Amino acid sequence: MDPFGTYKKVVSARSTLKEVLKKAQDGGIVSTAFIYGLENNLLDGVIVADNAGEFRAIPKVATTPEEVLEAAGTKYTVCPNVSVLKSAVREYGCEKIGVVGTPCQVRAVRKLMKYPIGFRHIPDKISLIIGIFCMENFPYYGLKLIVEEHCGVKMEDVVKLDIGKGKFWVYTKWGETKAVKLKETHPYEQIACHVCTDYTAELADISTGSVGSPDGWSTVFIRTTKGEEIFNKMVEDGYLEVKPIEEVKPGLGLVEKLALTKKEKNLKEIEHRKELGLPVPY
């Protein structure tokens, strides 16, 4: 089974922007790419998941680097980013849009570009699609339950959430760190995630995630010509530091393992649904 989908190259990378690294989840790739795009007129609007307080995620059209920075960091809950795509064009007047999304959202964007039935004059305005690695997502109240009941932290006290090393981590504003095994969080996963076999956002221009790279760095797949162009420019202009993926630990092997785990598990679920007579996307 092909774990990663089409890509030109894969590297480990980190932002060189201090203000991004302060707020970023890992290597700050998404924020940096969007800031770079906005500053250099490659993008004039980007769709991001903003923090609407207590880690509620809300889609937002950001048109300045400051707005991108405000939205930095992973939210671990559902954020309907595609829902504001038309608004970015019609209300914000954007013509070169960057979109960040989970693999399922990236697929939705690719579908609407190929079959733009309800998207008049939108497909040609999507300039960059960044995908983030994703095993599953949590509905907001699922997330809240994990944080408050399992980790014993109030949502209002959380400054950062993270998944890594088999655990779900909660960092509080009092400087505490709490963690639970990922296994404990499984019951709160969004069930619809279980028919998805895409871990590394295989249809994005650029996909990124922490897995495979050391702390503070991100693994980055450069998949399309468009993605390659902007990525190379970012490196040339000093916005990103890059290391060959072969030289970092834990390396691509771990990404492959997790990607295949997701595919195998969810392909089984798809078969199971078929046996029950439930529909699956086709």
Next chain:
Amino acid sequence: MVKVAHVQLCSCCGCLVSLADTYEKLLDVLNSIELVYCQTLADAREIPECDIALVEGSVCLDDHHSLEVAQEVRKKAKIVVALGACAATGGVTRYSKGNQLSKPVHSSFSPLTEVIKVDLAIPGCPPSPEAIVDVITAALNGDMEYLHPFAELAENGSEACGCDVIYKVVNKSLCMGCGTCAAACPTRAIEMEDGRPNIIKELCIKCGACSVQCPRIRFPELIEKIE
């Protein structure tokens, strides 16, 4: 030259406006389109033999002209395309007339797909210019893989409603909250609440854009090819 006809039944002309929005692009890209019939834009009075008929609007069952035109199109055209929600699913003429009142004795409107055999159906109110171009281009190139979802809609789709995304996706635990349906809706009848679509039924015009755009109902394999 590929002969294209635009035929209007019971509709507002919005789909033609959308088609016209691309017409230069069609000429640029293909240089092989001849618009042989289009009552709004050209003088031809009779529907001639043609390769592709883009039929806009639903069929009024209380008006024999409407039925006759529908049948004539089927005879004259090799490929009949139900262009837009009214022809594909009935749209506003069938389910949500609002303040666009028809002639009082005209009360029954059926989508073209229920009256004659239709080859391809493009939902949407109106379908985007890009979608119309893509379908015509694929039809000219015989790209059946691309057209397959539209052929399915022509065969099965005689109804559409915002409720589709509730019944077929949310209720089947397939919705992951991407929000595409909300963006696709031309009347903002869908708002996302807790990562799920909420359909405001007073605003829904039954155009089918939300469900046809949903990646969790249909995700044609060809989308997986990226460059």
